[in-house]
Amino acid sequence: MKWLEIQVTTSQEAEEAVTGILYDLGAGGVVIKNPNDVKELAQTSEWDYFDPSLLEEGEEVKISAYFLITTDITDKVNFLKERIWELKSFGINVGNVKVEVSEVDEEDWADSWKKYYKPLKVGKRIVVRPLWEEYSPKEGEIVIDLDPGMAFGTGTHETTKMCLQFLEDIVKPGAIVFDVGCGSGILSIAASKLGASYVYGADVDEMAVKIARENVKLNGLENVEIFQSDLLKNFRGKADVIVANIIADAIIRLIPDVLPHLKEEGLFLASGIIKDRFEEVKERAEEFFEIIDMKEEKEWLSILMKKKG
Ligand SMILES: C[S@@+](CC[C@H](N)C(=O)[O-])C[C@H]1O[C@@H](n2cnc3c(N)ncnc32)[C@H](O)[C@@H]1O
Known part of the structure; x- marks a missing residue:
């Protein structure tokens, strides 16, 4: 099954708000890659193995939201950009925002969050x-x-x-x-x-x-x-x-x-x-x-x- 992925790169500060917007848009799933969560987990966890490459990422948060391929993605992207702009106008530091759209297979994203969990x-x-x-x-x-x-x-x-x-x-x-x-x-x-x-x-x-x-x-x-x-x-x-x-x-x-x-x-x-x-x-x-x-x-x-x- 094919899905459309909207990936937003944003700041730590805007993570929650952007995730909320993507859920409001009707995402069928959201995967958040926050390097700080991984660093915190690595310090506090008792697990035997931790993939060290996960610690090398910078500060930016990548939030990927997945939508059925039938969705009108242009409307969603426009709405998303407006809402992010609104966040900025409320004084939230959204960082150097990037919004990317791609087509992905379900298997590719359905498992991608597992290494963070x-x-x-x-x-x-x-x-x-x-x-x-x-x-x-x-x-x-x-x-x-x-x-x-x-x-x-x-x-x-x-x-x-x-x-x-x-x-x-x-x-x-x-x-x-x-x-x-x-x-x-x-x-x-x-x-x-x-x-x-x-x-x-x-x-x-x-x-x-x-x-x-x-x-x-x-x-x-x-x-x-x-x-x-x-x-x-x-x-x-x-x-x-x-x-x-x-x-x-x-x-x-x-x-x-x-x-x-x-x-x-x-x-x-x-x-x-x-x-x-x-x-x-x-x-x-x-x-x-x-x-x-x-x-x-x-x-x-x-x-x-x-x-x-
Ligand atoms: C935030 S998740 C909570 C999942 C889980 N209970 C938890 O606490 O982690 C909300 C769930 O409510 C479901 N949901 C949304 N609208 C609903 C409705 N009208 N009736 C029943 N379930 C609904 C969604 O499909 C989703 O699985």
Whole structure:
């Protein structure tokens, strides 16, 4: 299968914002090559082998986004350039920006991020282990085996990390958990390993459903069911915890449907909210929920809510 790649070379400072723009444009996948992440990983990790050539790269970040070949790429590139120009006008140093478009085979990019992806400890107990890496768990650790393929959810993104940290605290033994927008299945798998009695995870994207199912199998879990759904449409029953790590627009659309699917004392964890959109999400959420906790990393927010008293 052929894809169109838009590769943006930009500064460290603009990485998050440019990545957000590429996701907004509907990228089917985004691969970020940030030499600083690799350097940090090399210093802090305990892995036996590290490809030294990865340390030789400079400071510039390369963000590659992949689009179906049918996409009108000229419109996307023009929109991207305008938005980058806007960032500049807000005083963000975007560096020496380069935007390049090329045609690539799926196999070429679907695997290219793997060398940047190593076992990752998130929160107090969870370790996300890419399928191709060895890891010996320490006492008390919960290991999630994962091959995210082209689905979102490696555990490295702030929004996923914050969800995992929250789940560690809120998933009680025997809980029923709904994972809306499950991507690679990472949060569903985490919920199951944290003691949930049953987990339902769904994604609108067929590819994500397939990948999540494979990851559930890989982890040998029998209490996680993955299916296709637009938000909560195909979910039945009520949950103790509903987690949704999607973009702000989807969260706003989802909010009114959450309450009928939540048990009386249930918790709703909404993530993937870019700070600029917080007020909008909060206003809608507070019609139904009380915000009881929040986490913030870089420009992202995760909000924990319970039914209004
Ligand atoms: C940011 S990713 C989160 C993946 C994973 N849950 C994680 O935390 O890493 C958002 C996921 O939501 C899915 N998604 C977007 N809109 C959706 C919708 N309307 N209904 C269900 N899933 C949706 C996307 O396909 C994507 O897999």
